[in-house]
Amino acid sequence: MIRQWWRLHINRVNVVWFVVMLLMIIVVALPVYFMIKYSISDRSSLLTGGEAIPLWPHHPTLRTYFYILSYPDFYKAAFISFKIAFLTILISMMVGVPASYVLARYHIPGKAVLLVSLISIRLFPDIVSIIPVAIAFAKLGLHDTYIGAALAHALLALPYVLYICMGIFESIPSDLERQAAILGAGKGQTLLRIVLPISATGLAAAAIYTFLLSWDEFIFSYFLLGLGELRTLPLYLKQKMSYSPPQDIIMAISMLLSLPVILFTLVLQKYMRSGMTAGAVK
Amino acid sequence: MSFVILKNICKHYEDGKELVVRNINLNIEKGEFLTLLGPSGCGKTTILNMIAGLETITSGDLIIDGKMVNHIPARYRNIGMVFQSYALFPHMTVDQNIAFGLKIKKRSRLEIFDKLDWVKQLLHLNDKGKSYPRELSGGERQRVALGRSLVLDPAVLLLDEPLSNLDQELRETMTTELKRIHQEVHNTMVYVTHNQMEAMRMSDRIAVIRKGELIQCATPVRIFSHPKNRFVAGFIGSPAMNMVPAKVVPSDSSMEAAVEFNGIRLHMEKQKAQAWMTMCGKEIIAGIRPQQIWHFRDRDGRRHSDTDVEMQVMLVEPLGDRIMVTARLQDQDFVFLVTTDHLPQPKEMIRIVIDGRNLHLFDTETGERIELGEKDDSAAAASSCLRLQ
Amino acid sequence: MFLPTFLYLVGFLILIFYYLVTLSLTNADAGLAGGFPSLANYRYIFISAEFRSAFLNTVLFVLIGTPLELIAGLVLALIIHKQFPLRGWVRSFFIIPLAIPAIVSAIILYILFAYPNGHVNNLLMGQYPFFPAILETPFNFRASAFYSLGISLIGKVWRDMPISMLILLAGLTSITQDQYAAAETMGASERQKFRYITLPLLLPSIASVLLIRSIEMWKEFIFPYFLARRYRLMGTLIEELYHDWHKTGEATAVSVVLVASIILSAILLFWFLKRFRQALIRI
Numbered sequence: 040m041i042r043q044w045w046r047l048h049i050n051r052v053n054v055v056w057f058v059v060m061l062l063m064i065i066v067v068a069l070p071v072y073f074m075i076k077y078s079i080s081d082r083s084s085l086l087t088g089g090e091a092i093p094l095w096p097h098h099p100t101l102r103t104y105f106y107i108l109s110y111p112d113f114y115k116a117a118f119i120s121f122k123i124a125f126l127t128i129l130i131s132m133m134v135g136v137p138a139s140y141v142l143a144r145y146h147i148p149g150k151a152v153l154l155v156s157l158i159s160i161r162l163f164p165d166i167v168s169i170i171p172v173a174i175a176f177a178k179l180g181l182h183d184t185y186i187g188a189a190l191a192h193a194l195l196a197l198p199y200v201l202y203i204c205m206g207i208f209e210s211i212p213s214d215l216e217r218q219a220a221i222l223g224a225g226k227g228q229t230l231l232r233i234v235l236p237i238s239a240t241g242l243a244a245a246a247i248y249t250f251l252l253s254w255d256e257f258i259f260s261y262f263l264l265g266l267g268e269l270r271t272l273p274l275y276l277k278q279k280m281s282y283s284p285p286q287d288i289i290m291a292i293s294m295l296l297s298l299p300v301i302l303f304t305l306v307l308q309k310y311m312r313s314g315m316t317a318g319a320v321k
Numbered sequence: 322m323s324f325v326i327l328k329n330i331c332k333h334y335e336d337g338k339e340l341v342v343r344n345i346n347l348n349i350e351k352g353e354f355l356t357l358l359g360p361s362g363c364g365k366t367t368i369l370n371m372i373a374g375l376e377t378i379t380s381g382d383l384i385i386d387g388k389m390v391n392h393i394p395a396r397y398r399n400i401g402m403v404f405q406s407y408a409l410f411p412h413m414t415v416d417q418n419i420a421f422g423l424k425i426k427k428r429s430r431l432e433i434f435d436k437l438d439w440v441k442q443l444l445h446l447n448d449k450g451k452s453y454p455r456e457l458s459g460g461e462r463q464r465v466a467l468g469r470s471l472v473l474d475p476a477v478l479l480l481d482e483p484l485s486n487l488d489q490e491l492r493e494t495m496t497t498e499l500k501r502i503h504q505e506v507h508n509t510m511v512y513v514t515h516n517q518m519e520a521m522r523m524s525d526r527i528a529v530i531r532k533g534e535l536i537q538c539a540t541p542v543r544i545f546s547h548p549k550n551r552f553v554a555g556f557i558g559s560p561a562m563n564m565v566p567a568k569v570v571p572s573d574s575s576m577e578a579a580v581e582f583n584g585i586r587l588h589m590e591k592q593k594a595q596a597w598m599t600m601c602g603k604e605i606i607a608g609i610r611p612q613q614i615w616h617f618r619d620r621d622g623r624r625h626s627d628t629d630v631e632m633q634v635m636l637v638e639p640l641g642d643r644i645m646v647t648a649r650l651q652d653q654d655f656v657f658l659v660t661t662d663h664l665p666q667p668k669e670m671i672r673i674v675i676d677g678r679n680l681h682l683f684d685t686e687t688g689e690r691i692e693l694g695e696k697d698d699s700a701a702a703a704s705s706c707l708r709l710q
Numbered sequence: 711m712f713l714p715t716f717l718y719l720v721g722f723l724i725l726i727f728y729y730l731v732t733l734s735l736t737n738a739d740a741g742l743a744g745g746f747p748s749l750a751n752y753r754y755i756f757i758s759a760e761f762r763s764a765f766l767n768t769v770l771f772v773l774i775g776t777p778l779e780l781i782a783g784l785v786l787a788l789i790i791h792k793q794f795p796l797r798g799w800v801r802s803f804f805i806i807p808l809a810i811p812a813i814v815s816a817i818i819l820y821i822l823f824a825y826p827n828g829h830v831n832n833l834l835m836g837q838y839p840f841f842p843a844i845l846e847t848p849f850n851f852r853a854s855a856f857y858s859l860g861i862s863l864i865g866k867v868w869r870d871m872p873i874s875m876l877i878l879l880a881g882l883t884s885i886t887q888d889q890y891a892a893a894e895t896m897g898a899s900e901r902q903k904f905r906y907i908t909l910p911l912l913l914p915s916i917a918s919v920l921l922i923r924s925i926e927m928w929k930e931f932i933f934p935y936f937l938a939r940r941y942r943l944m945g946t947l948i949e950e951l952y953h954d955w956h957k958t959g960e961a962t963a964v965s966v967v968l969v970a971s972i973i974l975s976a977i978l979l980f981w982f983l984k985r986f987r988q989a990l991i992r993i
């Protein structure tokens with residue numbers, strides 16, 4: 040049986056395909072491997088004094104992690120990142136979800152304008168948008184504040200929230216709501232007891248996506264918080280970079296920074312697929 | 322020599338040793354419209370795909386126009402195929418879709434436009450040339466699919482249930498259309514369907530397939546009047562044939578037999594009745610077509626083979642011009658049609674007449690139709706699809 | 711319910727637009743006299759060699775990076791498109807570059823290409839048994855415009871290729887088997903099937919990828935910031951002008967040029983793709 044399967048599947052095209060697949064797997068895995076490797080490297084594997092850096096540490100150790108995790112500055116940065124991320128979720132969901140519901144269900148005159156402005160925001164590089172925002176925020180006293188950063192992050196997240204939630208609401212047949220109305224439920228009740236539970240998973244996806252966006256965010260944070268007290272994790276990482284510390288610390292911090300993202304992304308990638316591609320293939 | 326010959330064609334899939342198609346022997350004449358008819362999953366589409374070259378032939382020979390084509394890839398077989406889903410290219414206009422095959426073969430622009438015009442004229446698609454598939458109705462899309470294949474003047478045109486996706490009205494129209502096109506262009510056409518009415522209306526011959534096997538291949542008339550077994554008898558004809566367990570008994574005259582069931586006795590035509598005397602005592606299944614049953618008031622005159630019966634009406638279903646009645650005699654249900662002059666009501670008794678001529682008698686075990694005492698029909702023998710010895 | 715979002719987004723947009731225009735047209739050096747409006751900033755940057763090299767570098771970055779991303783995404787999509795066991799796992803695996811924060815990816819590359827002692831240098835000097843020595847002395851990647859920008863380009867492509875993959879995959883799966891079968895019966899060879907069916911039907915996806923990724927290439931900041939500090943792209947130039955030199959006027963002027971370039975290139979690409987598509991299928 041296996042032999043027959045083998046015979047059928049070994050031919051020139053399949054061999055090429057298999058080789059290419061292996062190649063791509065290696066290409067994808069390589070940087071990740073090095074990140075992991077450096078984070079568990081011991082001193083002798085880093086400061087080799089002219090010798091080649093080993094491809095696998097001489098004495099792999101989790102020492103670096105323990106070191107970082109005991110460092111107050113790290114905790115401070117992580118905490119700040121968390122706080123901002125949650126604020127961002129709050130703002131963008133509170134603003135985005137009702138709006139996307141309205142957009143999905145009704146025809147609003149301003150709809151076209153909104154959608155155009157959504158696309159236009161994406162045309163501006165972050166680095167370009169940040170200058171006016173930083174200046175305006177400074178004037179408003181929002182510089183170096185939690186709320187300022189959250190507002191800026193929400194700006195980045197809103198298009199995605201709108202897009203994902205609009206998709207969710209559009210996929211819920213409006214018949215369900217009409218049915219509820221016929222059975223006597225008021226508008227508020229309908230939303231709470233019918234629409235929300237059904238859309239919960241999708242909304243959760245949007246929230247998680249927002250969290251990750253804020254967690255990873257570098258450019259806006261750099262300009263709004265960089266010179267001040269508040270330091271998010273990405274900024275903390277950058278700061279460490281400028282003092283050229285040993286790679287193990289850098290990579291360990293990177294690992295800790297990446298972990299929630301990787302986890303959530305793998306869980307989320309089903310939603311990501313339909314959300315991103317549907318919009319992209321216009 | 323026949324134009325398309327299937328000789329001992331078999332197919333089984335790699336993972337199972339089960340034969341999906343068993344030993345099909347079929348001779349298709351040039352210009353013939355042959356239908357492969359059978360229930361879903363019987364293998365008819367597989368056979369079609371094998372003729373097309375879209376599926377491999379496990380064993381047996383496939384000969385088209387004198388050449389053995391088993392191992393020739395589909396694109397060199399000069400066949401045309403219309404798919405159930407039409408498979409139109411969504412990114413091309415109707416003109417481009419139809420011209421596709423010609424363009425691939427690098428024909429001249431002049432020739433392409435000529436053929437394009439001819440096909441569009443034939444299929445009444447003249448002003449749809451620049452439209453895209455998404456702008457067309459179901460019937461129009463189907464015609465484009467047809468046109469795509471016709472324009473290449475294929476040796477054989479294969480159609481895989483092309484009418485299944487259409488609504489009733491459209492199906493009616495297209496059935497007639499297909500017949501008309503066949504008469505005009507006179508291609509060799511192999512048509513696959515599970516709809517026996519389509520098959521009866523359009524085909525020159527029908528090949529009934531069941532579980533991968535060819536059961537019977539004959540003209541529609543022959544298949545209707547001489548079904549080879551219970552399966553074919555029950556499959557062809559609407560409403561379906563009534564099947565009754567019965568017994569062959571001597572009738573009043575000692576030289577003739579009759580068929581007895583549920584307390585009544587049916588008389589057959591003289592020649593047959595005499596021949597069946599030898600089978601007296603045998604238990605058989607009697608097949609009575611609804612068309613052989615009349616309301617007693619509709620039957621003018623009485624024949625020797627007529628038998629009066631009273632049954633209780635169980636179900637009444639109006640069909641518009643006639644009424645379909647399901648009535649019960651003892652433990653057996655019978656289905657037949659009456660004119661709208663009568664308005665039978667459920668639970669009422671109804672008096673009907675059964676004509677014992679052209680009874681179909683099947684063996685209880687094998688289900689095969691027992692041909693005894695039937696008129697010798699040489700034309701019928703010649704229309705068989707089996708290879709002559 | 712709709713209003714807050716509307717105001718939020720449109721508000722920001724207006725804000726950004728307003729500031730960019732006014733600031734770029736404000737001559738900070740003119741003091742009280744002159745000031746606004748003035749094209750001094752624009753004049754300054756168009757003369758500056760730094761700006762011109764940054765502009766050129768960015769254009770090259772976009773021109774080389776966009777096709778690379780398309781090809782990488784296409785390869786990945788074609789790999790995943792085939793049915794094989796563990797297919798779902800491999801696809802999830804291929805998403806990983808996207809999951810890792812951009813800074814992290816940039817820093818990993820930074821460390822790998824370290825001078826004098828980094829993995830890549832070690833490799834090229836033959837210090838690993840399985841690889842021959844190509845260099846005699848370690849190479850300072852960061853000192854070369856070509857290499858440092860090249861590495862940041864590769865980093866960016868590596869990071870974003872899952873996006874192209876997903877878009878192209880969606881396009882591939884929408885082509886039904888039936889259409890290929892129909893083409894086959896009409897006489898098409900493998901190459902013809904690819905040219906007349908796969909390619910045109912995939913073109914919308916390819917167009918999306920090219921359009922979106924080219925815009926992202928123009929906007930790129932993080933990779934060049936970490937890996938090619940000395941050789942500016944327009945994005946990093948803006949940062950330098952604003953952050954280090956506090957030359958807001960020039961920074962915003964470059965910003966305007968950048969945005970204009972993005973819009974222009976998007977329009978050009980759009981027009982070109984449209985023509986290409988029509989040319990593919992003519993009788």
